[in-house]
Amino acid sequence: MPPISTEAPAAKVAIVTGAGRGIGRAIAERLARDGYRVVAVDLLASNLDETVAAIAADAGSVEALALDVTDRAAVHAAFEQISARLERIDVVVNNAMWIRYQPLVDVEEATIDAMVAVGLKAVIWTMQAAYPTMIAQGGGVIVNVSSPAAVRGVAGSAIYSAVKGAVSSLTWQASNEFGRQGIRVNAVVPGAVPTEGARALVDDEGYELRARLTPLGRLGTPEDIANAVAFLVSDQASYINGHLLAVEGGLLAS
Template identity: 40%
Template sequence: MSFGGDVALVTGATRGIGEATAKLLAHRGAHVLVSGRDEERGHRVVDDIRAAGGTADFLPASLADATHCQALVAEALDAAGRVDILINNAAIGTFGATPAIPEVDFDACYALNVKAPFYLVGALAPAMVSRGRGVIVNVTTMVASFGTAGSAVYASSKAALNHLTKCWATEFGPHGIRVNAVAPGPTLTENAKAVFGEDGLTKMMRQAPARRAATPDEIAETIAYLASDRASFIHGAILPADGGRAAT
């Protein structure tokens, strides 16, 4: 599973699943464009990649609107000339009872979780089409496919991204672009542990065959598989990486 010669842009790559994915793709030969808001963390991820023998650049980005997305694409093209693999990982987890969600939080969640991938794909896919190759992997969530109290905003935003995955697979697949998504279950990232606690994440998986939360590296391996040529005949799939929760 080699990515030698490929350029990969990973959003939300300064921590968690994004960081693990950036490091894995770099380890397997990709030149990785590490994107995120935290410059200190971003430079640390790049330093780690370079220390391990890989190549990477940090591109700071907030992805608050279409203009910011287009600016990130311009920086990516300036840094590497092209993007062969786009990993739409950056996200906000907005949770709470529906009547209690402020409009500003709703808008921020949809802006990052739906609008940003939409405009990044819109800016990058045409060049992929002209080259006749490219891969897009969207990171969604298991709760996009079933109801859970308190996650209406987050889950619905990721359900929208699941459907965009299928629409883009249909739109760009005939031109050599593969578009798929990974739907993780609870994962032991810093953010998730801060919000739910490690015990809370484990409790979420009581009904799942795995009976435990994932590590970021396990999700990164799934993302890397879909980005690789080994998944060459997979288009428009929403691949659960949820310890079997979707089966229960």
């Protein structure tokens, strides 16, 4: 009799950056429930302890990967190792972001460099790194994370808005280049989601205002965003490419 495996089978592999908490963690957990073997990525392995524990407790398939997504060589090497070991990369979700809100006149070079490195360069590095494996296997799906701030003026968020605007533009461009190779590239556009990280930047009064400005009258949850990502990577979205899926309660229409 063969040994009994305690690891849930997962035919497909999904890499999720910034998976240690908040939206990234919710996405990792949802994709694991959908049967993916999830590679949960964060800067420090210790940041992923709760994510890994939650997925494992739900009999999901997961592994933690400590990775500096701003390091192009490290990203390419990590993806090559994942491809060699797990034999495929089906989904990449670019969720990692570093944020500092400052008035435009006070923004320092270090702030710009850090936000661009995590929020934009890293998206490019992961797409580059996943491309050869996705081509070899006949396709794949990439989901980036943009923001309503890309098209709305928000006090103190000039650099964040610029980075997310670049992510939106990059998504459209990549969908054209990669779509011809069978790789779909889309993005989600989350509204106000009071995660642990976001609450360090926005207080209760700020979130009350955001809820009032949202036509549905409530804030979003990490699960709202995870559900949208799960749809975009599914076969139900097989003809969706180059789309920015707004998950923001109607804020952009208000």
